[in-house]
Amino acid sequence: MTQIGFLGLGRMGAPMAANLLKAGHRLLVHDVSADAVAALVAHGAEAAGSAAALGERCDIVFTSLPTPAIVREAVLGPEGVCARGYPQILCDLSTSGPQLAQELAAALAPHGVACFDAPVSGGIKGAVEATISIMVGGPAAEYEARLHPLLDLIGKPFFMGEAPGSGQTMKLVNNLLGAVAIGVTAEGMAFGIKQGLDPARMIEVLNQSTGINSATRDKWPRSVLPRTFDFGFAAALSLKDTRLLLDEAEAAGVPLPLGRIVEGYLEKTLQREGPAADFTAIAKVVEEAAGLDPDR
Ligand code: NAD
Numbered sequence: 001m002t003q004i005g006f007l008g009l010g011r012m013g014a015p016m017a018a019n020l021l022k023a024g025h026r027l028l029v030h031d032v033s034a035d036a037v038a039a040l041v042a043h044g045a046e047a048a049g050s051a052a053a054l055g056e057r058c059d060i061v062f063t064s065l066p067t068p069a070i071v072r073e074a075v076l077g078p079e080g081v082c083a084r085g086y087p088q089i090l091c092d093l094s095t096s097g098p099q100l101a102q103e104l105a106a107a108l109a110p111h112g113v114a115c116f117d118a119p120v121s122g123g124i125k126g127a128v129e130a131t132i133s134i135m136v137g138g139p140a141a142e143y144e145a146r147l148h149p150l151l152d153l154i155g156k157p158f159f160m161g162e163a164p165g166s167g168q169t170m171k172l173v174n175n176l177l178g179a180v181a182i183g184v185t186a187e188g189m190a191f192g193i194k195q196g197l198d199p200a201r202m203i204e205v206l207n208q209s210t211g212i213n214s215a216t217r218d219k220w221p222r223s224v225l226p227r228t229f230d231f232g233f234a235a236a237l238s239l240k241d242t243r244l245l246l247d248e249a250e251a252a253g254v255p256l257p258l259g260r261i262v263e264g265y266l267e268k269t270l271q272r273e274g275p276a277a278d279f280t281a282i283a284k285v286v287e288e289a290a291g292l293d294p295d296r
Pocket residue numbers: 007008009010011012013030031032033036051064065066067070074093094095096120121122123124232233234237241
């Protein structure tokens with residue numbers, strides 16, 4: 001039986017790993033947080049003890065980690081997945097950008113590792129329910145033979161191309177649209193509230209009108225209208241994604257002025273709310289600029 005490993009058991013990684021377990025796969029897991037490992041061991045996973053042990057013992061290793069720097073270190077570093085031996089397949093489910101995907105493929109292909117970038121979209125709820133979209137770049141033959149059936153267990157995979165980073169590029173495009181949707185929804189809502197409209201009623205109308213988007217449909221009803229700002233995606237990670245996109249777009253000679261505005265909103269959200277802020281707290285920044293009391 002193919003031995004699967006999972007590194008990074010956070011808000012997204014834990015439910016994705018749990019879905020592989022539910023389908024009957026044996027799973028070796030690791031995370032720097034002992035609590036995160038214990039939660040998966042309670043679901044039937046085995047603790048690997050380290051990233052290096054995971055790489056040594058597994059045929060296929062999945063990663064779901066916060067930033068490109070962390071993924072690089074966790075895979076290629078002296079204590080990383082490839083420190084003691086190479087898996088046959090490495091599949092990075094993190095949003096870590098096309099450049100890192102290219103770097104990992106260049107470093108690992110000579111050692112016979114089939115490298116895939118496979119970032120996901122759909123939030124924690126989608127990860128739990130296995131409805132996330134998964135945007136995949138990597139070698140097509142290995143994908144069809146070995147990876148596709150596993151990704152089907154954790155979401156809906158879309159193969160984007162063999163060039164390393166194809167999945168990451170698609171993900172950055174999606175994140176631009178998602179983040180701009182939050183920014184523009186915050187702006188429209190702040191204006192309406194200032195003019196005396198009821199926020200819940202506005203969202204009801206928008207969701208039946210042409211203004212509907214992922215923020216009016218999910219983020220406002222779940223986290224902004226109830227003022228909980230707990231959608232489950234950190235503003236810091238959203239800022240990381242936006243910067244990855246802006247860097248890539250600049251290198252490609254593609255101006256993205258809407259992306260720059262969202263970058264500014266996210267920076268202000270972190271300044272106002274601290275490093276643990278959820279990205280839905282962008283609404284507070286926009287409300288404050290409009291002269292509303294965001295802590296009402
Ligand atoms: P998270 O911070 O909840 O989880 C990251 C996990 O990685 C944590 O458990 C942390 O302890 C662990 N970790 C950090 N460094 C490590 C290391 N060196 N070795 C082992 N484990 C380590 O983050 P998340 O929200 O689950 O996001 C993970 C990835 O998925 C990110 O790239 C993010 O951009 C992306 N993503 C998140 C969402 C979302 O809604 N949360 C949606 C789509 C994509």
